[in-house]
Amino acid sequence: xxxxxxxxxxMIPFGRRDEDTLLxxxxxxxxxxxxxxxxxxxxxxxxxxxxxxAGILQHQTSxxxxxxxxxxxxxxxxxxxxxxPASGASAIKNGVLAIASGYYDFVLVAGGxxxxxxxxxxxxxxxxxxxxxxxxxxxxxxxxxxAGMFTRxxxxxxxxxxxxxxxxxxxxxxxxALNPYAHVEMLxxxxxxxxxxxxxxxxxxxxxxxxxxxxxxxxxGAAAVVLCPLELAQKATxxxxxxxxxxxxxxxxxxxxxxxxxxxxxxxxLAAEQAFTMAKMxxxxxxxxxxxxxxxxxxxxxxxxxxxxxxxxxxxxxxKGETSLGGKLPINMSGGLKARGHxxxxxxxxxxxxxxxxxxHELGDNRQVKNAKTGFTLNFGGFGNNVVAFVxxxxx
Amino acid sequence: xxxxxxxxxxMIPFGRRDEDTLLxxxxxxxxxxxxxxxxxxxxxxxxxxxxxxAGILQHQTSxxxxxxxxxxxxxxxxxxxxxxPASGASAIKNGVLAIASGYYDFVLVAGGxxxxxxxxxxxxxxxxxxxxxxxxxxxxxxxxxxAGMFTRxxxxxxxxxxxxxxxxxxxxxxxxALNPYAHVEMLxxxxxxxxxxxxxxxxxxxxxxxxxxxxxxxxxGAAAVVLCPLELAQKATxxxxxxxxxxxxxxxxxxxxxxxxxxxxxxxxLAAEQAFTMAKMxxxxxxxxxxxxxxxxxxxxxxxxxxxxxxxxxxxxxxKGETSLGGKLPINMSGGLKARGHxxxxxxxxxxxxxxxxxxHELGDNRQVKNAKTGFTLNFGGFGNNVVAFVxxxxx
Numbered sequence: 024x025x026x027x028x029x030x031x032x033x034m035i036p037f038g039r040r041d042e043d044t045l046l047x048x049x050x051x052x053x054x055x056x057x058x059x060x061x062x063x064x065x066x067x068x069x070x071x072x073x074x075x076x077a078g079i080l081q082h083q084t085s086x087x088x089x090x091x092x093x094x095x096x097x098x099x100x101x102x103x104x105x106x107x108p109a110s111g112a113s114a115i116k117n118g119v120l121a122i123a124s125g126y127y128d129f130v131l132v133a134g135g136x137x138x139x140x141x142x143x144x145x146x147x148x149x150x151x152x153x154x155x156x157x158x159x160x161x162x163x164x165x166x167x168x169x170a171g172m173f174t175r176x177x178x179x180x181x182x183x184x185x186x187x188x189x190x191x192x193x194x195x196x197x198x199x200a201l202n203p204y205a206h207v208e209m210l211x212x213x214x215x216x217x218x219x220x221x222x223x224x225x226x227x228x229x230x231x232x233x234x235x236x237x238x239x240x241x242x243x244g245a246a247a248v249v250l251c252p253l254e255l256a257q258k259a260t261x262x263x264x265x266x267x268x269x270x271x272x273x274x275x276x277x278x279x280x281x282x283x284x285x286x287x288x289x290x291x292x293l294a295a296e297q298a299f300t301m302a303k304m305x306x307x308x309x310x311x312x313x314x315x316x317x318x319x320x321x322x323x324x325x326x327x328x329x330x331x332x333x334x335x336x337x338x339x340x341x342x343k344g345e346t347s348l349g350g351k352l353p354i355n356m357s358g359g360l361k362a363r364g365h366x367x368x369x370x371x372x373x374x375x376x377x378x379x380x381x382x383x384h385e386l387g388d389n390r391q392v393k394n395a396k397t398g399f400t401l402n403f404g405g406f407g408n409n410v411v412a413f414v415x416x417x418x419x
Numbered sequence: 420x421x422x423x424x425x426x427x428x429x430m431i432p433f434g435r436r437d438e439d440t441l442l443x444x445x446x447x448x449x450x451x452x453x454x455x456x457x458x459x460x461x462x463x464x465x466x467x468x469x470x471x472x473a474g475i476l477q478h479q480t481s482x483x484x485x486x487x488x489x490x491x492x493x494x495x496x497x498x499x500x501x502x503x504p505a506s507g508a509s510a511i512k513n514g515v516l517a518i519a520s521g522y523y524d525f526v527l528v529a530g531g532x533x534x535x536x537x538x539x540x541x542x543x544x545x546x547x548x549x550x551x552x553x554x555x556x557x558x559x560x561x562x563x564x565x566a567g568m569f570t571r572x573x574x575x576x577x578x579x580x581x582x583x584x585x586x587x588x589x590x591x592x593x594x595x596a597l598n599p600y601a602h603v604e605m606l607x608x609x610x611x612x613x614x615x616x617x618x619x620x621x622x623x624x625x626x627x628x629x630x631x632x633x634x635x636x637x638x639x640g641a642a643a644v645v646l647c648p649l650e651l652a653q654k655a656t657x658x659x660x661x662x663x664x665x666x667x668x669x670x671x672x673x674x675x676x677x678x679x680x681x682x683x684x685x686x687x688x689l690a691a692e693q694a695f696t697m698a699k700m701x702x703x704x705x706x707x708x709x710x711x712x713x714x715x716x717x718x719x720x721x722x723x724x725x726x727x728x729x730x731x732x733x734x735x736x737x738x739k740g741e742t743s744l745g746g747k748l749p750i751n752m753s754g755g756l757k758a759r760g761h762x763x764x765x766x767x768x769x770x771x772x773x774x775x776x777x778x779x780h781e782l783g784d785n786r787q788v789k790n791a792k793t794g795f796t797l798n799f800g801g802f803g804n805n806v807v808a809f810v811x812x813x814x815x
Contacts, residue, residue: 024521046552069668075481077506078474078548083556084469085503085549088805092551092673098689100668101805102509105499107481117513122487124520125420152474154486156442160479272496283794293494366700409497418658 024123028256028418029248031060032376036207036377037244037364039139045074046083048087048245049135050093052369054245059259064375067249068127069100073114073134073310074368075107076278079149080140083131091132100127107153108317109404110134111246111371116148118250119267128251129259130279132397134372135245138145146241155277167238169279169406171230172316176286177320180234180335185232186337189213192236194347194353197361201389204373206364207240228318237319242364246373253418265379268304268397269414271297276410286326288408291401295329298399302414309414310395311381312352312373316359316405325401326354329412353392371402375413382417420515420519424652424814425644426773433760434602434642435535440778441470441477445643446489448765451642452527453490457656463645464523465496469510469530471503474586476536486529488596489530496523496675504713505800506530506809507767508668512644515663523665524647525655530768531641546763549801551673559720565802566714572682572762573716574628576731577625582630583734585609587715588632588730590743591751596637598786600769602638602760620630633715638760642769649814651783661775664700664793665810666744669691673804685726686806687709687797689724696794698810702726705789707777708748712755718742722750725808742793749788752777767798771809 035048043051049072057063072087083089089100106113117128133285141149147165154160154169178185192211199205210218216225241281254265279285301303304325306329314329316322323337331352332340340346347356348360357363357377360370378398380386398415430452431444439447447469453459468483479485483497486685502509507530514526537545543561550556550565573579588607595601606614611622611632622630652660669689675681697699702725710725712718719733725750728736736742742750753773756766774794776782794811 044552076474079480081552082475083548083552084475084501085801085805087502088549088670088801089552089673092671092804097671098669098686100512101502101670102513103501105480105501106483106497116496118500118516120517120520120522121513123522126514126516126519152479153484156440156477156479156485239471273494274484274487274497275493277485290494394615406479406485408488409481 025125026253027119027122027250027267028253029379030251030256030260030264031056031062032251033059033381034204034246034373034376035244036204037242037366040243045077045135045137046093046139047087048243049090049133052245052247053090053094053131053133056249060249062249065278066129067099067131067415068098069130070096071114071118071130071132072103073110073372074103075105076136076138076149076367079152080137106409107404108367108407109371109402109411110368110403112413115248115372116264116272116309116411119270122250122252130250131247132250132372133245133247135241136366136368138241138366139243150356158315159278160286161243167230167233167405168232170320171233172318173285174232175325180286182207182325182335183338187323187342188189188237188319188342191316191322192361195316195361198356198390199358202358202363205358205362206240207362212238230395233318239317239360241367242366243361244364244366244369246369246376248372248375263383264418265382265417266418267413268416269298269302270412271295272411275408277405279406288407290407291325291328294410294412298412298414304414308354308397311392311401313377314354314398314401316355316361317365321403322354322359325403329401348390355367355403356390356392371411374400375401378415382415389391420501422649423515423663424649425516425654425663425775426647426656426660427452427645428460428775429455429638430600431531432600433638433762434772439472441531441533442485444639444672445486445529446532448641449486449490449527449529452645456645457644461755462497462525463492463519463527465526466492467510467514467528467570468499468556469506469768470499471501472504472534472763476533476547477490477568486569489714502805503800504690504763505805505807506764506765508798508809511644511768511771512666512668512807514596515666517647520649524645524651525546528768529641529643529647530765531716532762532764533639535636548700555674562802563629566716567629569681570628570716572721576682578731578740579719579734579814583719583738584633584715585611585732586737586742587712587718588757591712591755591757594752594786595754597760600752601754602636603758607632612723615775629714634704634755635761638762639763640760641763642753642765642766642772646773659779660814661778662814663809664812665694665698666808667691671804673801675802684720684803686725686803687721690806690808693812694702694808704793705748705795706793707788708750708795709753709773710750712751712757713761715747716759718750718755718798721799725797731751744788752788754787767807770796770798778811
């Protein structure tokens with residue numbers, strides 16, 4: 024296998040983007056990534072688009088063909104990849120494999136979602152289309168509902184507290200407020216009351232024991248990366264290439280109820296193990312991580328299942344500041360899904376973009392992890408039924 | 420790059436499958452392919468699902484995760500690939516690249532579509548979601564409409580006749596009637612009148628100059644293949660492996676109107692050239708082809724653009740019987756999309772399955788191309804804006 028590097032990244036600010044179509048967002052993020060790679064429109068061999076909902080939300084298919092046309096990248100090959108909220112990482116994985124095989128040299132991967140076209144219960148319903156079509160969806164199971172039940176079990180088994188969950192939300196909203204690409208810029212306090220003078224909500228219960236601030240917002244957004252073989256990367260750009268040192272993807276039962284232990288996120292553990300094995304690294308070698316905190320509980324549970332903390336210790340680590348800037352393993356210095364936002368098709372790509380910013384040492388003192396050389400991303404599909412992990416390394 | 424072989428194929432009869440869900444169909448085709456490969460549930464590393472419309476038609480996402488769960492293939496990786504009506508070939512291409520890279524050994528690719536949940540204009544509207552979202556779809560452009568305009572130009576430029584188009588329909592419906600997996604089993608005559616005693620339609624104009632029998636039906640269906648490295652193929656199964664000798668994928672402008680010459684299907688030419696170059700073969704080396712005859716005009720235009728006949732000669736070749744069984748290059752001995760049916764996500768996979776049947780010499784005298792050793796498939800996305808071609812070869 025050829026080693027693959029990331030030579031360009033691009034992102035647009037997440038949030039409400041009422042003026043933009045899905046295609047507008049994908050194109051803007053792509054152009055930023057191509058410009059960052061110093062490529063503009065030259066030499067892209069293949070394009071992968073990560074998207075979950077264009078069919079449902081925009082009544083649109085063949086999005087990858089439309090993007091290639093918009094960017095005038097013909098005759099580049101173009102496919103869309105869908106893996107629910109892990110579509111972004113799946114698309115990158117397939118781009119990496121295509122280059123690793125030797126078939127393509129330069130691949131653009133763009134992830135995007137325009138979710139705010141639907142609001143309220145319709146947004147929750149859209150997200151619920153990723154649940155089991157026969158034994159979950161028809162009965163009204165929602166992702167917040169699953170997350171609530173999972174949290175309750177986790178509290179019972181490991182002594183996790185509501186305070187620790189709020190620590191995740193406070194940390195991530197604080198970092199989001201510092202990230203120009205983040206959707207949520209509002210600071211919150213321990214009591215769950217927004218500090219911003221124009222905030223009109225407190226922190227009502229949403230899915231017991233999870234409250235409003237335990238959940239990511241519904242966002243529009245897009246992000247993109249440009250990949251090529253490591254041996255071509257140094258020539259292609261003056262910026263330090265970031266190597267895709269390892270990756271992994273694993274599935275678990277589609278439904279939570281069929282798992283022997285519903286608190287055991289086997290696919291997270293497996294995907295992370297695969298990525299670490301391929302990278303010849305261990306969790307202790309990682310300088311920072313972007314985890315899939317669609318719900319605060321997930322950041323903690325993933326940090327444990329990926330091997331960064333022992334089971335039951337992830338919440339304590341957050342409370343102690345070990346996952347804050349300057350801590351042992353800064354997590355979600357982008358603000359995470361919680362504050363950057365979670366336009367589902369974009370998220371897995373955005374996580375990688377944020378780690379690349381870190382590994383290229385391009386962020387300000389208030390977000391940059393000093394001398395960061397290695398990063399980890401985890402993109403969580405369904406309720407942990409399809410998980411993709413990456414280990415990234417700054418090229419020497 | 421490691422050479423990749425097809426060691427198992429499976430298909431379910433296409434047509435109206437009101438009793439089956441999309442997942443039922445994908446699972447049944449997959450189980451047949453795994454059984455054919457002698458694998459049952461052992462050792463699948465990754466699953467690719469080709470599907471275009473689950474979001475719109477079934478209000479469902481994460482279909483790949485659902486299929487892995489249904490087949491109990493966890494923790495195999497699983498992604499869905501969408502490229503409009505060429506989703507099937509795109510999914511196989513990505514499965515091939517994943518194995519070629521050395522990362523995965525055994526990959527299942529399943530394509531399926533349940534399209535008959537919508538009928539009449541809603542089916543046409545669904546297909547139209549692959550048109551340009553800004554400059555085509557809102558104005559009511561449909562695929563039959565595009566095909567009609569394209570046909571008129573082709574007739575003007577190359578002297579193609581209505582009779583030649585009907586020859587394609589007659590040939591393919593005749594072959595479909597012999598194929599147990601085909602949707603359309605009805606024979607038609609030159610006058611366009613169905614021969615079957617229970618047929619109630621003649622052949623009305625649909626999109627001038629195309630008539631009803633120039634068009635594929637709206638079908639439900641699924642097909643699947645199992646891929647592995649060629650070096651493992653002989654050990655894995657007693658059936659003759661079929662090598663993926665070459666493949667190509669190319670895009671063109673999303674809209675027909677932006678092409679310098681709207682009759683020039685550049686992406687077909689390029690994708691075929693890429694596939695032939697990789698296979699170190701030429702069109703004359705091919706024993707049979709499965710082309711994307713969603714409209715009769717496309718079989719003729721593709722046979723020319725892929726290099727099998729000179730421009731303007733494809734229609735004459737059909738009329739002379741050169742593309743019939745026993746001819747120089749039998750095309751669509753499965754019945755093609757015209758008669759086997761065109762459940763969009765399934766089609767590209769079904770084309771490969773049909774060529775594998777041929778290259779393994781498993782068909783009866785009325786469909787088997789004698790001593791076939793090489794085959795070609797062409798899967799046509801949009802109106803030729805994203806095309807995928809394969810050259811397949813029976814392993815010695």
